[in-house]
Amino acid sequence: MKMNQSLSESCREIAVRARRASDGLATVHRDRKDRWLLQSAAALLTLSEAILAANTRDMEAATDLSAANRDRLWLTPERLHGMAEGLRQVAALPDPVGFVREGSVRPNGLEVRKVSVPLGVIFFLYESRPNVTADAAALCVKSGNAVILRGGKEAFHSNTAIYRILSEQLAKCGLPIDAVQLVPTLDRDAVGELLKLKDLIDLAIPRGGESLIRRVVAEATMPVLKHYLGNCHVYVDRAADLDMAERIVLNSKCQRPGVCNAMESLLIHADIAAKFVPRIGASLRERTVEVRGCEITRSYLPSALLATEADHAAEFCDLIVSMKVVSDTESAVDHIRRFGSGHTDAIVTGDLKAAQYFTARVDSAAVLVNASTRFNDGFELGLGAEIGISTDKLHARGPCGLNELTSYKYVVYGEGQVRD
Amino acid sequence: MKMNQSLSESCREIAVRARRASDGLATVHRDRKDRWLLQSAAALLTLSEAILAANTRDMEAATDLSAANRDRLWLTPERLHGMAEGLRQVAALPDPVGFVREGSVRPNGLEVRKVSVPLGVIFFLYESRPNVTADAAALCVKSGNAVILRGGKEAFHSNTAIYRILSEQLAKCGLPIDAVQLVPTLDRDAVGELLKLKDLIDLAIPRGGESLIRRVVAEATMPVLKHYLGNCHVYVDRAADLDMAERIVLNSKCQRPGVCNAMESLLIHADIAAKFVPRIGASLRERTVEVRGCEITRSYLPSALLATEADHAAEFCDLIVSMKVVSDTESAVDHIRRFGSGHTDAIVTGDLKAAQYFTARVDSAAVLVNASTRFNDGFELGLGAEIGISTDKLHARGPCGLNELTSYKYVVYGEGQVRD
Numbered sequence: 001m002k003m004n005q006s007l008s009e010s011c012r013e014i015a016v017r018a019r020r021a022s023d024g025l026a027t028v029h030r031d032r033k034d035r036w037l038l039q040s041a042a043a044l045l046t047l048s049e050a051i052l053a054a055n056t057r058d059m060e061a062a063t064d065l066s067a068a069n070r071d072r073l074w075l076t077p078e079r080l081h082g083m084a085e086g087l088r089q090v091a092a093l094p095d096p097v098g099f100v101r102e103g104s105v106r107p108n109g110l111e112v113r114k115v116s117v118p119l120g121v122i123f124f125l126y127e128s129r130p131n132v133t134a135d136a137a138a139l140c141v142k143s144g145n146a147v148i149l150r151g152g153k154e155a156f157h158s159n160t161a162i163y164r165i166l167s168e169q170l171a172k173c174g175l176p177i178d179a180v181q182l183v184p185t186l187d188r189d190a191v192g193e194l195l196k197l198k199d200l201i202d203l204a205i206p207r208g209g210e211s212l213i214r215r216v217v218a219e220a221t222m223p224v225l226k227h228y229l230g231n232c233h234v235y236v237d238r239a240a241d242l243d244m245a246e247r248i249v250l251n252s253k254c255q256r257p258g259v260c261n262a263m264e265s266l267l268i269h270a271d272i273a274a275k276f277v278p279r280i281g282a283s284l285r286e287r288t289v290e291v292r293g294c295e296i297t298r299s300y301l302p303s304a305l306l307a308t309e310a311d312h313a314a315e316f317c318d319l320i321v322s323m324k325v326v327s328d329t330e331s332a333v334d335h336i337r338r339f340g341s342g343h344t345d346a347i348v349t350g351d352l353k354a355a356q357y358f359t360a361r362v363d364s365a366a367v368l369v370n371a372s373t374r375f376n377d378g379f380e381l382g383l384g385a386e387i388g389i390s391t392d393k394l395h396a397r398g399p400c401g402l403n404e405l406t407s408y409k410y411v412v413y414g415e416g417q418v419r420d
Numbered sequence: 421m422k423m424n425q426s427l428s429e430s431c432r433e434i435a436v437r438a439r440r441a442s443d444g445l446a447t448v449h450r451d452r453k454d455r456w457l458l459q460s461a462a463a464l465l466t467l468s469e470a471i472l473a474a475n476t477r478d479m480e481a482a483t484d485l486s487a488a489n490r491d492r493l494w495l496t497p498e499r500l501h502g503m504a505e506g507l508r509q510v511a512a513l514p515d516p517v518g519f520v521r522e523g524s525v526r527p528n529g530l531e532v533r534k535v536s537v538p539l540g541v542i543f544f545l546y547e548s549r550p551n552v553t554a555d556a557a558a559l560c561v562k563s564g565n566a567v568i569l570r571g572g573k574e575a576f577h578s579n580t581a582i583y584r585i586l587s588e589q590l591a592k593c594g595l596p597i598d599a600v601q602l603v604p605t606l607d608r609d610a611v612g613e614l615l616k617l618k619d620l621i622d623l624a625i626p627r628g629g630e631s632l633i634r635r636v637v638a639e640a641t642m643p644v645l646k647h648y649l650g651n652c653h654v655y656v657d658r659a660a661d662l663d664m665a666e667r668i669v670l671n672s673k674c675q676r677p678g679v680c681n682a683m684e685s686l687l688i689h690a691d692i693a694a695k696f697v698p699r700i701g702a703s704l705r706e707r708t709v710e711v712r713g714c715e716i717t718r719s720y721l722p723s724a725l726l727a728t729e730a731d732h733a734a735e736f737c738d739l740i741v742s743m744k745v746v747s748d749t750e751s752a753v754d755h756i757r758r759f760g761s762g763h764t765d766a767i768v769t770g771d772l773k774a775a776q777y778f779t780a781r782v783d784s785a786a787v788l789v790n791a792s793t794r795f796n797d798g799f800e801l802g803l804g805a806e807i808g809i810s811t812d813k814l815h816a817r818g819p820c821g822l823n824e825l826t827s828y829k830y831v832v833y834g835e836g837q838v839r840d
Contacts, residue, residue: 027780104802110791112801117783119813202813223643223814244836251838359831360447363537371530371834380839381532381830382524393539393622393827394643395815407813410801411779414791416664418671419800 007185011193014148014181015200018121021176022146026118028175030095033142036173037091041084043165044134048080054161055130062154068258072128073154083131083162086385090138093384096402097144111413116406118144120202123194124387125150125216127208130158136205137166137180139387143405146176148201150183150191152208191219198222205400207388210315225400227365227391229315229341230260232373235332235358237349238269242276244370245348249280252346252373254287258317260389261344261366261376265312266323267332270296273325277301284321293323312339329354333361340364342391344376365391365398427605431613434568434601435620438541441596442566446538448595450515453562456593457511461504463585464554468500474581475550482574488678492548493574503551503582506805510558513804516822517564531833536826538564540622543614544807545570545636547628550578556625557586557600559807563825566596568621570603570611572628611639618642625820627808630735645820647785647811649735649761650680652793655752655778657769658689662696664790665768669700671792672766674707678737680809681764681786681796685732686743687752690716693745697721704741713743732759749774753781760784762811764796785811785818 005013044051055075062073099116106112122145124136133151140147151159163182170177183190195204198221205225206216213226234252236245252263268276277293277300284291285303292311293304304323311322312335326332329347336345346368347358355369366376376398378386383401390396396404425433464471475495482493519536526532542565544556553571560567571579583602590597603610615624618641625645626636633646654672656665672683688696697713697720704711705723712731713724724743731742732755746752749767756765766788767778775789786796796818798806803821810816816824 026783106800106802110795110800114818117813223812241836247836247838255839355833363446364829366830366832368832369834370836371832372838374839375530375832375834375837376830380526380530381832382526392643397827398534398830407817409784410786410796410818412786412788412791412795412801413775414789414795416661416667416790417795418667418792419675419794 007187007189008193011190012197012200014183015121015194015197017178018146018148018181019200021178022118022120022144024176025141025146025179026097026144028144032173032175033095034091036169036175037087037138037142039173040134040166040169041087041091043169044080044084044087044162047165048077051075051080051158051161051165052077054157057157058155065154069128069154073130073158075130075158079131083134086131086135087138090142090385093142093402095142096406099403101408108417109415110417113411114408115411116403116408119405119407121146121148121200122405123148123150123201123204123222125191125204125206125208125212127152127212128155130155130162132207133159133162133182134166135385136387137163139385139402139405141175141179143402145405146179146181148181148183148194150194153186156186191216195219196221205388223395225388225390225392225396225404227260227341227343227389230262230343231264231313231315231339231341232261232344233265233267233336233340233346234263234373235267235326235329235336235345235347236269236272236276237329237347237351237354238271239351239354240269240272240348241350242272242279245276246280246283248346248348248370248372250283250287253284253289253321254319255372255374257319260315261373262317263373264314264316264321265339266321267326267335268297268323269329269332270325270327273297273300277323277325288319290320291323292320294325296325297323315341329357333358336362336364343389344368344373346371346373365389427607427609428613431610432617432620434603435541435614435617437598438566438568438601439620441598442538442540442564444596445561445566445599446517446564448564452593452595453515454511456589456595457507457558457562459593460554460586460589461507461511463589464500464504464507464582467585468497471495471500471578471581471585472497474577477577478575485574489548489574493550493578495550495578499551503554506551506555507558510562510805513562513822515562516826519823519826521828528837529835530837533831534828535831536823536828539825539827541566541568541620542825543568543570543621543624545611545624545626545628545632547572547632548575550575550582552627553579553582553602554586555805556807557583559805559822559825561595561599563822565825566599566601568601568603568614570614573606576606611636615639616641625808643815645808645810645812645816645824647680647761647763647809650682650763651684651733651735651759651761652681652764653685653687653756653760653766654683654793655687655746655749655756655765655767656689656692656696657749657767657771657774658691659771659774660689660692660768661770662692662699665696666700666703668766668768668790668792670703670707672794673704673709673741674739675792675794677739680735681793682737683793684734684736684741685759686741687746687755688717688743689749689752690745690747693717693720697743697745708739710740711743712740714745716745717743735761749777753778756782756784763809764788764793766791766793785809
């Protein structure tokens with residue numbers, strides 16, 4: 001960023017370069033994009049020392065981070081292998097650009113095709129984990145989009161090292177070098193400046209804590225793909241297999257409690273509460289999960305704290321769960337509609353009617369029957385990879401992979417047809 | 421609207437009622453929605469006298485409208501038949517709700533379906549033509565959405581009469597009566613109040629002039645489906661069949677010059693300019709079309725006015741066309757990328773390479789080869805009906821029909837699967 005430019009001018013220049021790169025990228029064939037992905041994967045490993053050295057600088061400066069966040073920031077040779085493997089996996093996915101979504105010949109002979117095209121320019125904002133730099137660049141470029149990356153300040157040196165390698169390989173593969181850019185300053189105002197540029201940037205994707213996302217939504221002039229919260233529920237119905245219910249509850253809560261598709265609220269049918277609440281309470285306690293329950297929960301599980309409304313609405317991202325005994329499936333659905341975040345909700349039941357009622361009425365990005373909430377994920381649902389999860393209803397909902405980073409256009413071939 | 425409420429309270433109440441209605445509507449089976457459409461079609465004809473009387477009131481008040489706009493406002497028994505037929509056609513279309521867009525069984529046995537669901541609540545703003553009241557309500561309700569209608573003030577009595585009939589039939593068919601609401605005041609501030617309610621309204625669709633659309637985009641807190649302008653191009657390539665080119669140009673420009681997919685700019689390859697410019701110039705003059713051309717155009721067609729940059733960028737919506745001679749397909753594409761509005765652009769050519777270049781590089785909602793721009797239309801492209809045309813890239817692009825008024829959710833059935 002040149003010193004004699006104002007911040008707003010430099011940000012506009014970044015976006016103009018991205019727009020120009022996206023024009024070039026839109027019609028590039030798959031083989032060149034895949035070659036870039038594979039050569040970048042190789043280069044990340046060949047040049048791993050430079051990345052690890054940059055990461056060490058970040059780690060040394062990150063003295064005030066929590067242990068969990070230090071771990072997220074940390075890069076190891078093994079993690080670099082995972083990052084490279086991620087790029088190779090994206091290379092293996094089908095090209096989403098040029099995919100014919102629908103097509104028909106009209107009665108008058110017009111040949112109509114609805115063809116996937118890139119969105120254009122994506123502004124991707126993320127926190128902490130430096131491997132997201134490579135993941136996001138890979139998904140954006142494979143889908144024909146130019147991307148402007150803005151990582152967390154803790155990971156700045158790591159991100160820059162990774163970005164440089166990706167950028168070098170763009171040049172080597174004959175792709176527009178500005179297809180991937182990293183905002184070269186930590187000035188927070190740069191984010192606001194970029195979010196103003198709706199004529200140059202087609203989509204903003206913030207991935208991180210709720211405050212980052214709220215800021216982006218408040219300031220963005222272009223569409224934003226996002227989810228605010230993942231207050232995910234598991235409802236254990238009267239007709240549930242209780243062994244299965246226990247397995248699903250524990251997996252949903254404990255397998256990775258810090259992620260957005262982890263369970264935060266557990267609803268239990270009153271008819272099985274006397275049996276299931278003490279049982280699941282004991283299993284959760286074994287795994288050091290704190291239970292905050294309703295009055296009925298506490299009558300079966302006296303060790304539970306009393307849940308407040310805020311607890312029922314919370315995304316704890318931690319080993320805490322809110323628990324409530326409900327009188328029937330309808331009450332469970334009402335509770336989810338009131339407190340849920342439209343992210344991921346599951347029912348455990350052997351009763352088909354209850355399952356159908358639940359899947360029809362719960363208005364969330366993913367609704368599961370007899371499966372862990374942790375399955376709401378791009379890999380698990382078959383998208384191959386994801387750049388994030390959306391709880392919006394417009395454009396894309398649920399995990400967003402390569403296809404969700406495209407738009408489409410109608411391409412129509414005729415033989416001189418005109419309208420009557 | 422009760423007199424003792426503030427405008428903002430009344431608007432919120434409308435939106436709350438719409439939200440509640442949308443909850444009920446989301447799981448209604450197709451037969452009940454279709455019955456409502458067919459009964460409404462019948463009732464529009466049975467009660468046509470009331471509608472025509474209301475329309476007469478509007479017509480009597482509309483003394484300061486242009487002849488064209490008076491014609492748009494005017495309802496006749498024949499036009500009411502057309503309106504009823506429109507509802508019957510929507511009834512005959514497939515139900516977009518519950519449609520499985522994709523589905524698979526994952527390696528671990530999870531059955532994944534991506535199922536179409538309604539968006540929720542749609543705020544639809546439109547100008548003048550009262551038949552749009554019935555069309556928009558039909559498309560929204562058929563796609564399971566509640567709709568808040570806000571028509572033009574000129575058509576207020578006509579719209580209210582039509583709305584009352586639709587509303588009565590909702591009640592008779594056991595559908596939520598608030599599934600269709602008409603903003604019951606002409607206070608312009610009501611629009612601003614409703615556009616604030618992003619928690620209750622999922623999508624705003626403005627259909628009308630550019631100033632209405634710009635106002636909605638500026639004030640809306642929810643997503644907006646829209647196009648600003650239709651500056652549509654026809655490019656007549658060197659390899660064009662000139663008879664076909666003439667037919668397409670005249671149809672694109674003259675068949676209905678006031679609509680968004682009419683041609684506004686004509687580009688002609690230099691190699692055929694000496695032959696084609698005088699010929700098309702004469703044909704356009706016969707149809708009283710005013711030509712504003714570049715210097716080269718004028719060397720072949722001295723009667724043409726000199727085109728300004730503003731002319732090349734304009735959507736005339738009238739019998740005016742801007743014309744430019746270009747040196748090759750690349751220059752034509754560059755011109756369209758610079759001046760176009762991303763709506764509809766066509767090439768006339770017999771050269772496959774030129775057609776492929778044009779369709780790949782022109783980044784518009786619809787790109788046509790050897791066909792009139794007038795085909796960018798929901799009926800013509802096979803969507804059955806349309807609520808509008810989008811030039812946005814997110815969510816929906818081009819004509820928006822029933823499917824574009826839906827979102828989706830992932831419904832996943834398992835047998836107790838958890839993640840490793």
